Amino acid sequence: MSLRLLSLLLALLVAGALVSLALPWPPIRDLLGRDQGLAATIIVEIRLPRTLLALIYGGMLGASGAAIQALFANPLASPDLTGTTSGAALGAVVTAYLLGFSAPLALSAGAVGGAFAALLLLLALAGPRAETATLLLAGLAISALAGALTTLALALSPSPFAFYDAYEWLMGSLVDRSLAQATFAAVPAIVSAALLLRLAGPLDSLTLGEEVAQSLGHDVRRLRLETICLTAVGVGACVAVCGAVGFIGLVAPVFARRLGGGHPGRAIGPACVIGALLLLGADMVSRIAPVGRVLPLGVITALLGAPFFLWLVAHMRWRLSR
């Protein structure tokens, strides 16, 4: 990707973040005339964490989507379709509702453990260079299993309000998160995304096949483990705070590769920026959609992402049939 294009994306990101802080504008405009302190508090305490979380979670989904697509050599691998986010949600629910640990660090650890287990299970079921059908079936099975176990964990929870409490979070939400919560997602996600960026070269070498990557000096087993661990840590920490958000990890890498010459590893950086932009946009749509209430974020990303997924499947089928 050219420097000019990356600069444009980054400029869009900054502009989007500023718009996100100001949106919806009329209440803030009215408050600025009457009580500037309250307006500042709303922006810093409510809108800033929401905007930061959209940037961080979206960026992490984009980066990890690109990395695991490169690892599995498959454009349909993404944190949600591989069951990673479902595994993370299961880990967090078990930690909070069955084990009774609701501290942010415990939730993050539970979600990271769940995401890691889901990715290892995927690797065992689908193999390192998975056929599309095998990958999707394995991901579907893991998602279904994790979803059923999450429901079971909530049903077995001592709290009678467990389903009600968890519903909004499970659908993915950035609402009412504090700066402290944002920090719990941000630190692991930023570190993971930065370390994933360092794997861009080795993941590009995997394009040539495992054997050639080894002959070029890359430890493929270690590369696989590093990618899985970093994805689990970054995505798990974000899921613990914001719940499961789908399709960003699928869509962002596809755009990143189209803009940048097709290298799967080198797409990690641009996919991170595009993922942040997409989730920021989806969050703004959820706030300003004319339905009289704030829509769940996961619903917006699914409504935008699912048609894209269908297009991608049709496009792959068309390419294979030629």
Add this chain to the structure above:
Amino acid sequence: MSAPEPHDVVASDLALPGRLDPTALTLRPGELICLIGPNGSGKTSLLHALAGIGQPRGEVRIGGVDPRSLPPALRSAYLSYLPATRDIAWPLIARDLVALGDPGAGDMHKVERVLAQLGLEKVADRRLDRLSTGERSRILLARALVAGSRLLLLDEPTANLDPLWQYRAITHVQHLARREGRVVLVALHDLDMAARCADRLLIMNQGRLAADGPPNELLDSPIMASVFGVERSADGWRPSG
């Protein structure tokens, strides 16, 4: 055998458990060395062991250095490996794929030179999935040659190529061995091509090196019948016995 020269590739006790018995080998620059053997005889395993694929045992030295211990940025100057499979997971632009063969340098002049040497200038800007099988095979060969590695390990470099490009590709590889002093080991199934182009022949059988010598001597010897079950006649190769 004479003592190794500084540019020789010296392998000792080289083995892949279950695939390749311990093998000692010295490969010299200036000659095209062809590796033949029936299916499953260990040709690819020997190339893998030399390239450091699959955790081989033993040692490989090029000028006193074991290239398999070097980091990626330095390793491609020492060795390059072309696998027999031509599958590529992502439809990269052909030129970009060739550049992946030289991760340490990023020198596009080298990329353009090897593209020209293999007649690929016109397809260099196309995506791999828009190329013919033969063009894709040449692109992958260009990827293996771009770094100018001292040791070239090429598994079936002429597979999928038409007769003209089979001739041109093997002649180019011969040139790299004889004129540029690279150590070139080429695995081939085509015995006639091995007879035509090899300066030295290695014959693999059941995971071990069964014979090593001049091609004309080995191709007319009884080892061809015992290893391949064929013998050379005036009409070409035919089943022995």
